Amino acid sequence: MNRIYFDNAATTSLDPEVLEVMMPFLSEKFGNPSSVYSYGRETKIAIENARKSVARILNAHPGEIFFTSGGTESTNTAINAAIRDLGCRHIITSPIEHHATLHTVEYLAHTGQAKLSFVKLTENGHIDLADLEALLAGSEERSLVTLMHANNEIGNLLNIEAVGNICEKYNAIFHSDTVQTVGHYPFDLRKLKVHFINGAAHKFHGPKGIGILYVNESIQIKPYINGGSQERNMRAGTENIYGIVGFAKALELATTRYEQDSMLIKELKLYMAEKLKENFPTLVFNGDTFGNSLYTVLNVSFPLTDRSELLLFNMDMNGICVSGGSACTSGANSVSHVIKALHNGTASGSVPIRFSFCRHNTKEQVHQVIEKLKELI
Numbered sequence: 409m410n411r412i413y414f415d416n417a418a419t420t421s422l423d424p425e426v427l428e429v430m431m432p433f434l435s436e437k438f439g440n441p442s443s444v445y446s447y448g449r450e451t452k453i454a455i456e457n458a459r460k461s462v463a464r465i466l467n468a469h470p471g472e473i474f475f476t477s478g479g480t481e482s483t484n485t486a487i488n489a490a491i492r493d494l495g496c497r498h499i500i501t502s503p504i505e506h507h508a509t510l511h512t513v514e515y516l517a518h519t520g521q522a523k524l525s526f527v528k529l530t531e532n533g534h535i536d537l538a539d540l541e542a543l544l545a546g547s548e549e550r551s552l553v554t555l556m557h558a559n560n561e562i563g564n565l566l567n568i569e570a571v572g573n574i575c576e577k578y579n580a581i582f583h584s585d586t587v588q589t590v591g592h593y594p595f596d597l598r599k600l601k602v603h604f605i606n607g608a609a610h611k612f613h614g615p616k617g618i619g620i621l622y623v624n625e626s627i628q629i630k631p632y633i634n635g636g637s638q639e640r641n642m643r644a645g646t647e648n649i650y651g652i653v654g655f656a657k658a659l660e661l662a663t664t665r666y667e668q669d670s671m672l673i674k675e676l677k678l679y680m681a682e683k684l685k686e687n688f689p690t691l692v693f694n695g696d697t698f699g700n701s702l703y704t705v706l707n708v709s710f711p712l713t714d715r716s717e718l719l720l721f722n723m724d725m726n727g728i729c730v731s732g733g734s735a736c737t738s739g740a741n742s743v744s745h746v747i748k749a750l751h752n753g754t755a756s757g758s759v760p761i762r763f764s765f766c767r768h769n770t771k772e773q774v775h776q777v778i779e780k781l782k783e784l785i
Contacts, residue, residue, distance in 0.1 A: 430651075430654045455652050502526060537570055
């Protein structure tokens, strides 16, 4: 059996059209964008054209888009800037955020730079908006609200418009980790009441090592990385030119294909859910699978047995690539913090598996995975 890749929430394959636009900047167009001669000017122009393209697609101003090394750097930059530059002394987040958020806010709380509060979750893993408002209403100091737009493990989607309105009401800074949604959903940042969002190209068939941070023009922050005047004095270091060009092209392609791809991928997700339930009636769907959820992610838990305990390992041995949770912690054996939070801190009696899809996946692959699971469990 050929390898089947069902872990697209971790990373995606590079689109050949994206590679094609990157190639000249890996060969003859090698100039440093900070140089004044022609080699430098042509790469500087490429960066600014990419910025304009990204801004146009997200309906932002080019001056609000900064290129970074990826989602993690963007999240760290936004959260630290909110505390250091924007006067936030209270951070409100959720227990199911990506570790790029959780580890950052925990460090800031541990070092006494901010108070930390966790918003309650509803039964199926959504943010309790009433509790969020209560936390903001009760806060004596300016708050930073940092909540991800879509959970990378269970796929739950945040009502980002409602959270933005609540934050505006209480003069809070709002950062949303949109790594799983930029390139997968349309954005209108002129209408959205959010101060920071981030994106990573490798989540939508672009290159790894390149991301964006959107900083709303209404706020002023200082650099997180110092040492040069790149990115309009906001991020020091020679630019990842081929990455930047690749990000813009990948986002352009994802936007063009959105209607068709989202429909096909959602259909595939629901088809797999149906087949899993047919063949494994005791499994449990994690999160709001059939409601307000990413069309790309399906997270299920199989009951823990002698045969299911090594399920991830055995699937890998049979050429099936899936994950037990976040790719950023894939070396860990313990159940993910997201699944634990969903099950009140205990999920030891189950084996969670995340299947995540892209436009290259097929129903035939679903059938092959189901047949293999029947053998393994």
